[in-house]
Amino acid sequence: MTYPIVIYGHPLLRKVAEDIDQDYPGLDQIIADLFETMYSSEGVGLAAPQTGKSIRIFVIDCKPLAEDEPELADFKRVFINAHITEKSGDLKPMSEGCLSIPNLREEVNREGFIRIQYYDEKWQFHDESYTGFAARVIQHEYDHLDGILFTDRVSPLRRRLLKSRLTAISKGKFEVDYKTILYGQKIRFIT
Secondary structure, eight states: OOOOEEOTTOGGGGSOOBOOOTTOTTHHHHHHHHHHHHHHTTOSEEEGGGGTOOBSEEEEEOGGGTTTOGGGTTOEEEEEEEEEEEEESOOEEEEEEETTEEEEEEEEEEOSEEEEEEEOTTOOEEEEEEEHHHHHHHHHHHHHHTTOOGGGGSOHHHHHHHHHHHHHHHTTOOOOSSOEEOTTSOOBOOO
């Protein structure tokens, strides 16, 4: 099933998501649906809160980026109950976008190294380190679990300049090819 994407302005995107246990109802289907939704929306990562579920799960598949970043060709993961335990390295700017903030890209500074602990879809525990673009994608999706959006990480001046565009997005003034849901409204289909 393809979920609608929760759009900027919805309070669910600002909640800290809850850890779950391996008996969480429908977990395998939720994971499959997150991947399906991500692929149909042409994303490389998707967090459960972006689909209306305030649980600590996100999925990543960076294969579409492999032409520019060959080391990401096989970088496909499920992160359950993820917790970043370390960040370090110089802050590097890079343009980021988000399915929940359609048609907006901004330069975001992120650390080049992270260490993260999580469970995969088979409920195997991992304590891993990532660098470069993989670290950036993980940090972006991980932020969703803590109620943080990439626009929160731009400079205060830039945030003020984006305010009217973000307000317009929260009111549905955007065009995308995937299902969306705005706060206080039903699912809308835009094609």
